[in-house]
Amino acid sequence: MSIIQVENLSFKYSSSEKWAIHDISFTIEEGEFCAIIGSNESGKTSICNAIRGFIPHFYKGEYKGNVLVKGKNILESTIGELALEIGFVFQNPFTQISGVGETVYQELCFGLENIGFPKDKIEQRVNDIISITNIQSLVNQNPFELSGGQQQRVALASILVMDPDILIFDEPTSQLDPQSTEEIFLIIYALKKQGKTIILVEHKIELIAEYADRIILVENGEVALSGSTELILSDPILEKYNVPIPQYAELFHKIKERGIEVPFIPITEDKSINLLFSLLSKAKEGSECP
Numbered sequence: 340m341s342i343i344q345v346e347n348l349s350f351k352y353s354s355s356e357k358w359a360i361h362d363i364s365f366t367i368e369e370g371e372f373c374a375i376i377g378s379n380e381s382g383k384t385s386i387c388n389a390i391r392g393f394i395p396h397f398y399k400g401e402y403k404g405n406v407l408v409k410g411k412n413i414l415e416s417t418i419g420e421l422a423l424e425i426g427f428v429f430q431n432p433f434t435q436i437s438g439v440g441e442t443v444y445q446e447l448c449f450g451l452e453n454i455g456f457p458k459d460k461i462e463q464r465v466n467d468i469i470s471i472t473n474i475q476s477l478v479n480q481n482p483f484e485l486s487g488g489q490q491q492r493v494a495l496a497s498i499l500v501m502d503p504d505i506l507i508f509d510e511p512t513s514q515l516d517p518q519s520t521e522e523i524f525l526i527i528y529a530l531k532k533q534g535k536t537i538i539l540v541e542h543k544i545e546l547i548a549e550y551a552d553r554i555i556l557v558e559n560g561e562v563a564l565s566g567s568t569e570l571i572l573s574d575p576i577l578e579k580y581n582v583p584i585p586q587y588a589e590l591f592h593k594i595k596e597r598g599i600e601v602p603f604i605p606i607t608e609d610k611s612i613n614l615l616f617s618l619l620s621k622a623k624e625g626s627e628c629p
């Protein structure tokens with residue numbers, strides 16, 4: 340059974356005339372890293388909100404279809420119950436930090452204390468997450484006095500202490516510099532390796548190319564394309580949806596246009612280098628022929 344099943348889902352916010360999500364269906368498998376891409380206002384955040392249950396529990400409007408998480412319809416769970424299954428990391432870490440504690444450490448303990456997690460196990464859990472998110476040096480600081488990148492790691496840690504099986508990231512690095520962005524992606528990838536199911540909304544196509552297993556491309560509230568990351572991101576059709584193709588794929592399309600035979604279009608640095616070496620050694624062999 341798929342961990343997430345979205346069946347003929349449509350949603351129109353009560354304040355809007357337009358369907359934000361229009362009759363979409365897809366499934367996400369346990370342990371999969373799925374990126375949701377698409378142009379602005381295409382419906383990416385609304386889909387995440389629907390999986391997390393914010394739609395229709397918090398955002399009201401016209402709702403059709405079903406979202407099942409681990410086989411259970413989200414309409415049968417409260418937002419609080421869904422929080423134990425699905426962690427949601429927002430664009431702006433500031434909104435995510437509760438501020439109940441004066442230090443990062445207290446902030447991280449808060450969620451667990453709130454659900455009555457055994458007191459003797461809190462310390463171990465919190466310390467594990469501090470190490471995964473690499474925030475050892477921040478534990479005694481006030482979370483509101485940290486940089487954006489540090490705050491995002493604390494926000495992420497506060498979600499991870501709850502140990503949800505599914506993690507949704509909605510443009511988690513849009514306000515971060517390249518180094519903090521890379522750090523967040525490395526953490527997300529480590530979580531995937533631990534078996535978490537990851538859903539990521541992100542515009543940074545090179546990072547999606549590097550890390551995601553699968554892509555769902557959304558346009559006007561509908562699923563326009565869905566498939567493996569390599570298949571979707573190597574296809575120039577992406578530009579029709581205002582999504583750039585990765586620079587490596589673009590380069591190899593140009594090489595192909597010049598008449599050089601290219602066996603496949605790579606989307607990552609590693610695969611591009613390997614392919615380049617193989618093309619060069621073929622060319623060398625050809626030139627050495629008598």
Ligand SMILES: Nc1ncnc2c1ncn2[C@@H]1O[C@H](COP(=O)(O)OP(=O)(O)OP(=O)(O)O)[C@@H](O)[C@H]1O
Nearest residue numbers: 352354355359377378379380381382383384385386
């Ligand atoms: N709270 C809301 N109330 C009313 N309409 C909304 C609300 N949130 C989103 N919408 C509308 O729903 C549609 C889809 O928006 P959504 O934010 O889901 O798209 P998105 O692809 O995540 O956009 P972006 O990339 O710009 O963040 C848009 O037309 C948007 O104006």
